[in-house]
Amino acid sequence: MVHDSKMSDFITNDNIIVGMNARSREEAIKQLSNILHKNGIINDAEAFNQDVLAREKQSTTGIGNNIAIPHGKSSSVNIPSFIFAKNSSLLEWDSLDGSKVDIIFLMAIQEKDERNEHLKMLADISERLMDDQFVESIKKENNAQKLLEIFTEQ
16 A cells, blocks of 8 residues: 555654653643644644543554554644553553554644645554554654654564
């Protein structure tokens, strides 16, 4: 499957967070919204946070294997992007397989997403997550720069 966008188009070193200390799904999303705001990806952390939580209510984004891919489609998003976080403890996430989550890919999607960037981003992330070696390497690695290299290698 060939995509015209790659994971590397949507991630930077600033948006890789290792050792986050959230105690709940809500707290994790709030902390990540604040970082996206600080990094200029979004212009309103509170609005984006609400949009992500609203999306979570529709259906769980916990895809199993301790991984979640929450996303917010929001007018507060400046640049389509995602932030990757490893939480220091496992969080309850209503995952499909009942597993708790400590690996989070939070996607920030523009409300007027004419080019369907989020589908490309989601397809790319999902495709990579089907690769056991990729999953194993992101679970083991705790250095942001090395994680970025894992994400950007094709």
